[in-house]
Amino acid sequence: MTKKADFVKGLHGMSDTDLQARLNEDKLRLKKLKFAHAISPLENPMTIRGVRRDIARLKTELKKRETAA
Numbered sequence: 001m002t003k004k005a006d007f008v009k010g011l012h013g014m015s016d017t018d019l020q021a022r023l024n025e026d027k028l029r030l031k032k033l034k035f036a037h038a039i040s041p042l043e044n045p046m047t048i049r050g051v052r053r054d055i056a057r058l059k060t061e062l063k064k065r066e067t068a069a
Contacts, residue, residue: 007057008061011057011058012061016062016065019061019062019065020062022058023055023058023062026054026058027055030051030055033047033051034048
């Protein structure tokens with residue numbers, strides 16, 4: 001399986017509060033990565049893109065659950 005498929009599959013087993021906590025955690029991680037990249041270049045700047053996409057996937061899952069309820 002790909003990383004994306006594993007990530008999405010893992011989201012389905014999480015509760016809403018867990019998803020919200022993970023979202024806040026990833027937002028903080030993104031801020032720290034951007035700050036670190038502004039000071040000195042990251043070894044792998046693609047990690048910023050990956051975290052952004054993870055945040056989008058979390059928001060999508062939360063929105064999907066919100067509209068289904």
